[in-house]
Amino acid sequence: xxxxxxxxxxxxxxxxxxxxxxxxxxxxxxxxxxxxxxxxxxxxxxxxxxxxxxxxxxxxxxxxxxxxxxxxxxxxxxxxxxxxxxxxxxxxxxxxxxxxxxxxxxxxxxxxxxxxxxxxxxxxxxxxxxxxxxxxxxxxxxxxxxxxxxxxxxxxxxxxxxxxxxxxxxxxxxxxxxxxxxxxxxxxxxxxxxxxxxxxxxxxxxxxxxxxxxxxxxxxxxxxxxxxxxxxxxxxxxxxxxxxxxxxxxxxxxxxxxxxxxxxxxxxxxxxxxxxxxxxxxxxxxxxxxxxxxxx
Numbered sequence: 390x391x392x393x394x395x396x397x398x399x400x401x402x403x404x405x406x407x408x409x410x411x412x413x414x415x416x417x418x419x420x421x422x423x424x425x426x427x428x429x430x431x432x433x434x435x436x437x438x439x440x441x442x443x444x445x446x447x448x449x450x451x452x453x454x455x456x457x458x459x460x461x462x463x464x465x466x467x468x469x470x471x472x473x474x475x476x477x478x479x480x481x482x483x484x485x486x487x488x489x490x491x492x493x494x495x496x497x498x499x500x501x502x503x504x505x506x507x508x509x510x511x512x513x514x515x516x517x518x519x520x521x522x523x524x525x526x527x528x529x530x531x532x533x534x535x536x537x538x539x540x541x542x543x544x545x546x547x548x549x550x551x552x553x554x555x556x557x558x559x560x561x562x563x564x565x566x567x568x569x570x571x572x573x574x575x576x577x578x579x580x581x582x583x584x585x586x587x588x589x590x591x592x593x594x595x596x597x598x599x600x601x602x603x604x605x606x607x608x609x610x611x612x613x614x615x616x617x618x619x620x621x622x623x624x625x626x627x628x629x630x631x632x633x634x635x636x637x638x639x640x641x642x643x644x645x646x647x648x649x650x651x652x653x654x655x656x657x658x659x660x661x662x663x664x665x666x667x668x669x670x671x672x673x674x675x676x677x678x679x680x681x682x683x684x685x
Contacts, residue, residue, distance in 0.1 A: 492577030497672030577622035579675025
């Protein structure tokens with residue numbers, strides 16, 4: 390009896406004879422399948438089985454587009470999540486794949502920090518507002534962490550996801566604009582393969598924070614899934630020397646890049662915004678890569 394009590398105490402503390410026992414938070418996400426959670430989408434209510442019995446007519450809210458997707462494509466389990474004083478019900482929707490149409494050329498997308506995205510058609514999406522928000526949040530976090538009071542910790546907790554939400558919203562807007570334009574023109578989308586760039590690039594210490602807060606992977610993922618929904622081809626290309634190569638004559642030279650914004654070819658004299666020039670090189674590589682991978 391004493392041994393059993395000792396074992397129970399060990400389980401509650403998270404260890405049994407040196408082995409870690411998995412424990413879960415009281416407010417961790419709870420998965421439900423269709424046997425214990427039912428949706429009434431027209432009424433915007435759900436019914437959930439709980440340890441206290443069935444909870445009926447629990448209201449939820451969603452946009453008109455989300456309700457349409459939920460009604461047509463919901464499949465599998467739903468997760469009930471408690472975060473920041475609010476309850477979220479996350480449903481799995483299985484959308485059918487659309488066939489990828491043969492692209493009429495490619496629009497190249499150069500991802501960066503000063504300009505979040507520059508396309509080969511000459512459009513640049515500035516990162517000035519996003520970088521300003523990140524700098525403001527970084528300074529606020531630094532001051533609150535240095536203060537260390539209870540109120541400071543409470544403010545840190547309230548603001549911990551605000552910057553991430555703003556960055557995600559910015560990336561959603563940019564991704565939608567790029568995919569919409571590609572769909573309108575019948576083009577595919579060429580992106581840089583930036584996997585491992587944080588390990589390859591060497592920067593001074595003040596620049597590392599900016600690089601590591603750069604959400605290029607998220608933007609690429611948003612472009613990818615939005616393009617798949619629209620049946621748009623997406624290809625990833627080698628980013629090497631795209632910022633030093635002339636999109637007009639193909640000459641590669643470090644001296645072609647005068648500064649962050651200016652590109653001037655030392656061979657043919659072609660001049661363009663540096664990010665747009667890089668995007669045109671990415672577009673050309675996208676066309677070549679597509680032709681090679683889809684050769685008869």
